[in-house]
Amino acid sequence: MMWQAFGEGLGATAVAALAVMLATFAVALRKGVHRVVDVAWGVAFAAVALVPYILSAGDGNGGRRLLVTVLTVVWGLRLAGHIARRGRGHGEDPRYAAMLARARGNRELYALWKVYLLQGALVWLISLPVQAAQYLTGPVDGWARAGTALWAVGFGFEAVGDRQLARFKADPAHRGRIMDRGLWSWTRHPNYFGDFCVWWGLFLIVCAEPAAAAVTLVSPLVMSFLLIRGSGKALLERHMAGRPGYAEYTARTSGFFPRPPRKR
Secondary structure, three states: OOHHHHHHHHHHHHHHHHHHHHHHHHHHHHHOOOOOHHHHHHHHHHHHHHHHHHHOOOOOOHHHHHHHHHHHHHHHHHHHHHHHHHHOOOOOOHHHHHHHHOOOOOHHHHHHHHHHHHHHHHHHHHOHHHHHHOOOOOOOOHHHHHHHHHHHHHHHHHHHHHHHHHHHHHOHHHOOOOOOOHHHHOOOOHHHHHHHHHHHHHHHOOOOOHHHHHHHOHHHHHHHHHHHOOOOHHHHHHHHOOOOOHHHHHHHOOOOOOOOOOOO
């Protein structure tokens, strides 16, 4: 692995993540809602993948560089598009409204620090395997193929789960009901489980180089924490806890890793 080139690229990717978040902050101020930052999350990952792909031309293995860039950009843009469609016509996200209500001093500066800059830093940290993979010189190997397969499983869970939920919620007959069909009968969070697989899959692509794997292991661990204990599963389930039928749903459906539903 070309460590010097990798180190030099870290600054450029940090600037890319910051640029996306600052541009999004400007859009949020104009629109008067901060939920647009959720769209920027996927866009920022795509940008952070593209920057080292351009910078590492001639450094790492071309096949691996293209592979990891395409996988990240496809995942990021699909997620951004899905969130943009889901939020169209809606006001502020209750999470951000509650956060700003607790702010002391200037609310917009508080949002800039607590939401945009924090998410930009997380994008940069979580994407370290994607960045490192651009500089690996060895050929595409079994680790890369295994990572791509795991990425595909995760991408499928996330995309299919999101589509199933959107169709369920679009039917007025389902208003107030808990989605417990399709992938949602196997796990209460197919989208979060999908993210989990995507980022562990991208991490596997760098595992051909033990040193690179050791340096970037923190990234899928942080993403896993966010999905399971942080702003993903844990936060959503606290919000859903009082919904009619949710307790019964949790009793028969896996909390994260998919399995057949328990019999009622």
